[in-house]
Amino acid sequence: MKRSTIALAGAAAIFTITLASLAQADEMPGYVLTLKDHRFDPPKLDIQAHTKVKLTIKNLDTTAEEFDSDDLHREKVIPAGKAGVVYIGPLDPGTYQFQGEYHPATASGSVVVK
Amino acid sequence: MSKDCSVLFLRNTPVTDLLFNEGDHANALVPLGLLATRIGTTPRTARYQRPGGFHRRFRGFGRWLSAGLLFFGGTAHAAIHVMSPIVEQGEFEVETAADRTFDKNDRLDDAQTQNVDIGYGVNSFWATELETQWKQDLMGSRRYDSTSWENRFQLLPQGKYWLDAGLFAEYERVAQTGDHNNATVGLLLQKELGQNVTTMNFLLNREFDTGGAPGAQIDYRVQTRWRWYAAFQPGLELYGEPGRLGNLEANSDQRTRFGPVVTGVLPLGLPGKMKYQLGYLYGLNHSSEQGTVRALFEYEAHF
Numbered sequence: 001m002k003r004s005t006i007a008l009a010g011a012a013a014i015f016t017i018t019l020a021s022l023a024q025a026d027e028m029p030g031y032v033l034t035l036k037d038h039r040f041d042p043p044k045l046d047i048q049a050h051t052k053v054k055l056t057i058k059n060l061d062t063t064a065e066e067f068d069s070d071d072l073h074r075e076k077v078i079p080a081g082k083a084g085v086v087y088i089g090p091l092d093p094g095t096y097q098f099q100g101e102y103h104p105a106t107a108s109g110s111v112v113v114k
Numbered sequence: 115m116s117k118d119c120s121v122l123f124l125r126n127t128p129v130t131d132l133l134f135n136e137g138d139h140a141n142a143l144v145p146l147g148l149l150a151t152r153i154g155t156t157p158r159t160a161r162y163q164r165p166g167g168f169h170r171r172f173r174g175f176g177r178w179l180s181a182g183l184l185f186f187g188g189t190a191h192a193a194i195h196v197m198s199p200i201v202e203q204g205e206f207e208v209e210t211a212a213d214r215t216f217d218k219n220d221r222l223d224d225a226q227t228q229n230v231d232i233g234y235g236v237n238s239f240w241a242t243e244l245e246t247q248w249k250q251d252l253m254g255s256r257r258y259d260s261t262s263w264e265n266r267f268q269l270l271p272q273g274k275y276w277l278d279a280g281l282f283a284e285y286e287r288v289a290q291t292g293d294h295n296n297a298t299v300g301l302l303l304q305k306e307l308g309q310n311v312t313t314m315n316f317l318l319n320r321e322f323d324t325g326g327a328p329g330a331q332i333d334y335r336v337q338t339r340w341r342w343y344a345a346f347q348p349g350l351e352l353y354g355e356p357g358r359l360g361n362l363e364a365n366s367d368q369r370t371r372f373g374p375v376v377t378g379v380l381p382l383g384l385p386g387k388m389k390y391q392l393g394y395l396y397g398l399n400h401s402s403e404q405g406t407v408r409a410l411f412e413y414e415a416h417f
Contacts, residue, residue, distance in 0.1 A: 052273070064204075066416055070344040070379070073306060074272070077204050077416055087273035092308065101416075 028087075029053045033067075035078065036060040038103035045111045052089040059083065065107060069098035072111065089113075193227040193247075194353055195391060195410050196313050196337035199280025199302035201268040204416050205235040207243075213408035222403045226250045231264070239268045249290075260293070262286040266302065278304040282317065294321035300333075312338040318359065329358035337375065345378040351393055369402045371395035386415030 031053060034041045038061060047053050057067050059078040067086060068075045078084040091113045100107025193211035209231040217223040226249070233243035242265050249259040267281040280302040287295050300317030317333040320326075332355065339349025354370045357363035375393035382388050391410040397403050 054274075064416075070341075073311065073341060075202060077202070085271065087271055089273075 031055050033057045033109070034060060035065055035100065035107065038065070038100060038106045040098075040100070040107055040109040043109040045109065047089070047091070047111060047113055049093045049113045050090045052087060055086045055088055057084050057086065063102070065103065066101040067098060068101040069096065071096035072098060074098075075101070193229045193410070194335070194406075194408060196335045196351065197266065197282060197302055197315055198313055199266065199268055199278050199304050200272050201237075201239055201241040201266055201280070202235045202414075202416075203238045205233075205241070205414050206417055207231070207233045207412055207414040209233065209243075209410065209412040211408070211410040213406050215403035216405035216407075217397075217403045224250075225403070228256075233264075241266045241268075258289055260286050260288040260290075273306065276305070278306075282315070294323045294326040296321045296326070298333075309341045310338060311341060312336070327358075329361060331358055332356050332362075339375070339377055343378070345380055347377045349375045349377065351375045351395065353395065363401075366400040368399055370398040371402050371406060372398055373406075386413060388413050 029048065029051060031045055031047060033045065033055060035057060045055075057076070057078050059065055059080060059082055062080050064077055064079050066075060066077045067084065072086075072088050072091075074086050074088060076084050076086050088111070091111075093113050096111045096113065098109055098111065193213045195211055210229065211231075212226065212228045214227075215222055215225040228248045229245050231243045231245040233241060235241045242263070245262040245264055247259045247262070248256050250256050262284055264284045265282070267283075269279045269281060270277075272278050282298065282300045282302050284298040285295075286297070296319055298317050298319040300315055303314045303316075305312045313336070315333075315335040317335075318330040319333060320330045334352075334354045334356075336352040337349055338351075339347045341347050350373070352370070352372045354368065356368045356370075362368075373393060373395040375391060377391045378389070380388040380390060389410075389412045391408070393408045395406040395408065397405065
């Protein structure tokens with residue numbers, strides 16, 4: 001087997017093991033956003049700074065909505081009646097805006113990081 | 115953290131996400147079965163002939179689609195850009211990309227490529243695209259060159275782990291005599307750190323058919339950008355072709371290019387988004403073109 005092939009296989013193995021070892025086996029903080037009548041509840045979400053969090057978005061409406069945030073660098077379509085999960089952070093203190101792209105006039109909110 | 119293999123199968127690890135449909139992320143191992151069993155290379159010669167029936171149908175479709183989107187002409191290689199491992203389910207996109215080289219050597223100067231892509235996010239982990247490519251031959255005429263089927267597979271939920279990862283698989287069917295059908299597979303990685311996003315691609319390309327170059331061509335790409343404003347995100351890029359597996363070129367013979375890029379999302383005032391990338395690459399070694407300007411525009415919307 002050529003040395004370059006061995007090196008490539010070794011790099012792949014190192015990558016896989018590194019990725020697994022860096023995984024967060026412990027549960028991260030979780031928050032829930034509910035979407036009803038094209039409005040997010042709560043409209044303002046407080047989370048801890050420098051902490052990765054799991055954000056569950058429950059769409060109680062009869063149409064799909066896209067959770068979209070340039071500040072958080074996330075976008076995700078949530079089908080009607082379903083829930084979606086978005087992982088955000090670690091974030092520096094500040095306010096990060098998000099909106100429902102399909103109903104921006106009413107579906108908007110912010111994540112306040114303290 | 116224990117060092118034995120059992121750590122790989124703890125809950126909320128990348129392995130369990132891959133195997134056991136953790137959260138809303140489907141089993142990404144399934145589409146790996148679609149990967150080609152052989153992989154090929156891509157260097158193309160400049161000899162051209164009238165394309166066959168299969169290619170005429172795509173050429174006609176692509177010509178209609180590209181009207182109003184083409185802004186460069188010519189080629190010598192696929193229009194380059196760095197690919198993200200993130201898939202958006204239900205997202206439809208139309209993309210056009212092009213690049214053009216500058217060099218004192220006539221063999222490397224004024225090589226131009228244009229691609230037009232149509233893509234769709236089939237589900238939460240698989241996005242597929244159909245791409246048509248045009249080249250400008252040595253006589254200055256633009257000709258249809260190839261059609262590709264590209265696939266990206268998102269392996270892990272975005273942001274859950276230290277790194278975002280995906281896989282890439284492409285099959286290219288060429289139209290010109292002297293070129294060879296080929297396939298590309300590779301790893302797509304992305305890391306966010308505050309406002310910085312760094313994306314890396316590691317690709318292997320191999321030619322099929324009699325006369326195709328032996329071995330797999332290595333292709334790596336890196337882009338790092340700062341999310342300053344949504345419409346203006348400056349960054350840097352690096353593209354390299356160090357040679358083939360088991361037969362790397364000497365540094366001076368590798369093709370390595372580096373330079374600035376600006377990306378962003380342009381407000382349309384309409385449903386959907388228009389994304390763009392504009393970059394200039396400087397050749398870093400003997401075998402690289404002295405300069406390459408590249409551009410990409412992508413419209414995406416959900417249906």
